[in-house]
């Protein structure tokens with residue numbers, strides 16, 4: 001076994017030498033030097049957000065010494081945001097996990113060898129399974145590792161280790177869009193291409209702040225030559241709202257009624273495309289009956305938007321020839337999120353704004369590979385957008401993987417929140433967390449911490465040993481990060497891009513891919529994955545799996561073709577043209593449901609599960625703070641350059657009027673409290689919020705101590721943007 005580990009180090013970077021680098025590149029793994037550009041540049045896709053920008057790594061020997069945005073990549077056309085430019089810095093941080101770490105009896109972490117780490121990993125998980133049943137171990141994964149690693153983890157856990165339950169952090173992020181698309185279109189298929197930003201004459205952003213969260217997509221909006229009307233629907237006057245032509249500062253969580261009323265006006269005024277509706281959709285008459293009750297007056301009362309402004313929006317949509325709608329977390333993270341996303345989809349269907357340049361019901365993704373996770377993580381659906389519950393699908397996958405069909409679960413996993421509930425109930429006792437930091441990012445953090453204490457065995461696989469989640473682990477597995485390994489990411493517009501190895505991982509850290517290989521070896525199921533020696537082998541299997549699915553990628557030859565074409569969008573079969581670099585879905589009006597039509601789906605709005613009251617009179621919103629901060633800050637927090645671009649202390653934004661009436665001064669320490677917790681934060685007094693609304697960025701650990709755990713019933717996505725809070729002057733502690 002030790003020899004096998006040696007071999008893995010050979011394949012990766014454990015004991016790295018020039019000779020190894022050479023043997024590595026001979027195996028075609030893309031390290032050095034034959035695939036180097038003549039001037040020493042390796043092109044690689046960024047590992048932060050879902051925009052999927054390409055960066056040129058300037059190599060000196062085996063190490064990238066600098067990164068600049070790639071000039072000729074169709075996504076970013078020579079631009080990058082601060083995070084992209086600073087991608088190399090977090091790799092050099094002093095808190096990188098450089099060897100496996102185990103917690104001893106005193107609670108201290110001690111280093112151990114990979115052999116011992118793997119032995120104890122297997123011993124403990126099998127012990128838990130023997131004691132509490134096969135389904136008492138589960139995994140939580142991510143939208144931030146390459147697709148090939150997701151395929152490997154999902155297959156290993158479910159087909160090799162016999163787990164039934166495993167979910168991704170994409171549940172926190174994209175589950176709503178995935179569910180909405182599946183129900184409306186018959187497949188989880190965001191239809192757009194970024195060129196649509198440039199081709200619209202009306203662009204509507206709902207609950208999205210691309211100036212901060214997707215700055216390079218916003219650049220594409222700036223390239224629009226049609227002098228577009230840009231409409232932002234967001235309770236806050238965000239950077240994006242400031243740059244828009246119109247801002248609808250709606251009352252938080254009034255979106256559904258607001259959007260139904262817009263549909264109602266469009267119908268009443270006859271501003272709909274009857275031909276399109278008849279030919280390509282189903283369920284419109286019922287939808288029409290449903291929205292009739294949402295009069296402009298009702299919507300105005302609920303959303304705080306004047307009746308004439310509702311009409312104005314409907315008229316702009318009607319007059320636009322190419323209207324595109326874009327939504328992100330302001331929609332996805334709600335207790336009625338799926339129906340809200342579908343209310344947007346319905347608007348595009350009834351006005352025929354789909355399948356043409358500059359149109360679409362477009363959900364913008366978050367993490368660099370959330371789209372990979374949606375299709376290939378083997379969590380919510382069987383590899384490649386298949387169904388665990390379908391015998392034909394299981395047979396197809398078993399045949400391709402050459403495994404016994406009985407190894408494939410016949411039912412779906414519990415969702416993320418249900419896995420945590422099962423931990424709380426003592427049903428799940430072993431948990432393997434890969435590339436996500438839920439002890440900071442999950443809703444209602446204090447409860448999660450208590451719940452995790454009930455685990456018999458918690459393994460955390462991360463680049464850093466200092467994350468809030470790693471600090472609770474029994475075992476930490478040190479992983480290589482972005483830039484230290486290769487594979488593909490799928491960006492928001494369905495584009496596969498290749499991310500490369502441009503640096504050597506520190507110490508004994510291994511690429512997640514090889515950690516999974518190692519686990520398979522010690523678990524005794526390595527035979528199942530013998531064919532997958534490198535990520536590129538997995539990519540070849542993904543092509544077979546995807547065949548005849550809407551996400552068919554069978555025409556993408558290999559990584560070098562992806563590079564040559566500037567990334568490639570799914571679907572791509574041998575019939576597609578590689579020079580078509582911007583492709584959108586549904587141009588022929590055919591959707592993926594059996595009847596070939598798009599479906600109108602709608603429902604009565606729900607009550608806010610935690611409405612404001614006298615004790616908690618503020619609605620607390622949370623989200624992204626600056627373009628220099630990434631989530632729980634394990635990576636961006638390591639860059640001195642980025643640190644200069646955001647506030648050091650946690651802060652709460654509060655409206656000027658509210659601050660005045662509470663006698664709060666700019667930068668005061670204040671207490672923010674909810675029914676879950678009270679935290680200290682700096683007051684940022686802003687005119688960009690309406691009275692009664694607060695905002696806190698998610699990048700500081702304090703924020704999720706406050707959030708209220710409610711979920712959309714269909715997507716089970718947490719409603720991070722619904723929470724009743726109070727804010728008080730902290731009179732004792734002012735600096």
Ligand SMILES: Nc1nc2c(c(=O)[nH]1)N[C@H]1C(S)=C(S)[C@@H](COP(=O)(O)OP(=O)(O)OC[C@H]3O[C@@H](n4cnc5c(=O)[nH]c(N)nc54)[C@H](O)[C@@H]3O)O[C@H]1N2
Pocket residue numbers: 049050173206207208209210212213214233234235236238251252253254255328329330331365366367621622623624625626627628629630631721
């Ligand atoms: N710099 C940076 N960029 C990132 C990330 C990051 O951490 N840092 N994370 C990435 C990820 S994973 C994601 S998912 C995306 C998220 O990208 P976005 O969704 O654009 O970002 P958020 O700030 O979470 O939420 C967007 C807006 O929703 C609004 N909102 C809140 N409640 C409501 C409501 O009831 N209705 C409406 N209409 N709007 C509401 C908020 O005011 C906020 O401005 O960003 C990605 N990009």
Ligand SMILES: Nc1nc2c(c(=O)[nH]1)N[C@H]1C(S)=C(S)[C@@H](COP(=O)(O)OP(=O)(O)OC[C@H]3O[C@@H](n4cnc5c(=O)[nH]c(N)nc54)[C@H](O)[C@@H]3O)O[C@H]1N2
Pocket residue numbers: 142144145169170172173329333366367434435436437438440441442443461462463464467479480481482512622623624630631632633634635698703704707720
């Ligand atoms: N209040 C509030 N909370 C939120 C949100 C909100 O809007 N408001 N947004 C939610 C959303 S949309 C998201 S996507 C989540 C994000 O939540 P998380 O996924 O928890 O956030 P990250 O900080 O990105 O965590 C990624 C972890 O993986 C590690 N890592 C990075 N690369 C690798 C790798 O290659 N391999 C391994 N093994 N580890 C790696 C990092 O060090 C880090 O610890 O937060 C959610 N939480």
Ligand code: SF4
Pocket residue numbers: 046047048049050051052053076079080081082083084085214215216217
């Ligand atoms: S916009 Fe996103 S993909 Fe582009 S450089 Fe910034 S973080 Fe990376």
Ligand SMILES: [Mo]
Pocket residue numbers: 172173174366367
């Ligand atoms: Mo996200």
